[in-house]
Amino acid sequence: MKSILVIAAAAVAVAQNIVTSGTHNALTKRNTTLPSSFKWTSTQALIYPKNDSRAIAGIKDPSIILVNGTYHVFASTAKVEDPSYSLVYFNFTSFDKAGSAPFTYLDQSGISTGYRAAPEVFYFEPQKLWYLIFQNGNAAYSTNPDINNPLGWSAPTDFYNGTPAIIENYLPGGYWVDMWVICDDAHCHLFSSDDNGRLFRSQTPLVDFPKGMSEPVIALEEASKYDLFEASNVYSTGNSSYLLLVECIGVAGRYFRSWTSSDIAGPWSALAATEDHPFMGEKNVVFEGAQWTRSISHGEVIRTDIDQHLRIDTHGIRFLYQGVDPKVSTDYNNLPWRLGLLTQVEDA
Numbered sequence: 257m258k259s260i261l262v263i264a265a266a267a268v269a270v271a272q273n274i275v276t277s278g279t280h281n282a283l284t285k286r287n288t289t290l291p292s293s294f295k296w297t298s299t300q301a302l303i304y305p306k307n308d309s310r311a312i313a314g315i316k317d318p319s320i321i322l323v324n325g326t327y328h329v330f331a332s333t334a335k336v337e338d339p340s341y342s343l344v345y346f347n348f349t350s351f352d353k354a355g356s357a358p359f360t361y362l363d364q365s366g367i368s369t370g371y372r373a374a375p376e377v378f379y380f381e382p383q384k385l386w387y388l389i390f391q392n393g394n395a396a397y398s399t400n401p402d403i404n405n406p407l408g409w410s411a412p413t414d415f416y417n418g419t420p421a422i423i424e425n426y427l428p429g430g431y432w433v434d435m436w437v438i439c440d441d442a443h444c445h446l447f448s449s450d451d452n453g454r455l456f457r458s459q460t461p462l463v464d465f466p467k468g469m470s471e472p473v474i475a476l477e478e479a480s481k482y483d484l485f486e487a488s489n490v491y492s493t494g495n496s497s498y499l500l501l502v503e504c505i506g507v508a509g510r511y512f513r514s515w516t517s518s519d520i521a522g523p524w525s526a527l528a529a530t531e532d533h534p535f536m537g538e539k540n541v542v543f544e545g546a547q548w549t550r551s552i553s554h555g556e557v558i559r560t561d562i563d564q565h566l567r568i569d570t571h572g573i574r575f576l577y578q579g580v581d582p583k584v585s586t587d588y589n590n591l592p593w594r595l596g597l598l599t600q601v602e603d604a
Contacts, residue, residue: 444465509549
């Protein structure tokens with residue numbers, strides 16, 4: 257009897273580890289083929305700045321992950337005063353509770369005060385650690401063994417020793433922003449943008465991560481910076497296929513173009529990649545109720561596979577994004593960005 261109990265306990269522990277670590281369950285049926293066009297519905301704005309002592313103007317750049325029934329969200333807070341950008345964390349179990357979720361400002365953790373923005377969260381399974389990737393003037397990361405402990409994040413560490421030369425050369429008139437990490441079985445890749453029409457990529461062996469990032473190369477570029485602006489997301493869609501999203505600026509507002517590849521290193525082939533036929537934008541989003549924004553801006557697919565491979569299903573996608581009232585005109589850092597939720601409409 258004792259041996260049976262031991263075996264049962266071990267089985268439970270393994271099952272709990274699979275859920276916690278985000279290792280993909282091979283028994284789960286997964287859609288891996290992307291449609292050629294997309295349609296979405298959008299909620300009203302769900303998440304607003306709190307009326308608290310921080311007096312932030314906007315909440316932006318959400319990264320979201322679903323772990324054991326709880327949505328964990330990391331986002332930027334924006335205001336005119338220095339530091340203009342900081343990071344915040346909150347969680348909830350259903351989106352009808354999202355607006356009332358308490359905020360934890362991550363400058364109270366080891367991340368500390370100073371310029372911090374545009375987070376991405378994932379579980380790095382080889383090290384059993386959570387990673388938070390963000391910009392701080394460089395590309396930076398913090399780690400935490402427990403995503404449920406928002407004060408447990410480590411002090412930031414930079415990926416690079418200063419701004420890489422290729423990015424510095426192209427940077428005049430732009431900004432080095434929006435770092436994004438995704439790994440395959442051999443390497444971890446770091447993407448970033450220059451707000452000048454270029455997407456950069458570095459890599460390091462999986463066993464060396466987070467150290468050893470190579471000098472960046474240009475992964476994709478456009479003649480107009482507005483056609484390849486910022487806020488890139490890269491996901492695995494299974495069967496050695498990848499989806500790249502990049503935020504662009506159009507006539508109506510912000511929207512996302514998309515590309516696919518059989519390799520994270522590219523080359524990338526256009527999928528839904530114009531303002532008239534975007535991956536998501538005003539042209540293919542229907543609002544539940546009044547349209548509250550014309551911009552479908554910086555956000556992230558809700559991931560249920562939480563490890564470094566960033567696997568997503570290709571149907572029934574949900575995307576937490578930032579939007580803003582188009583009638584508001586103010587300093588950029590004072591814009592009242594809010595968060596809403598897109599849901600993919602099937603058979604688009």
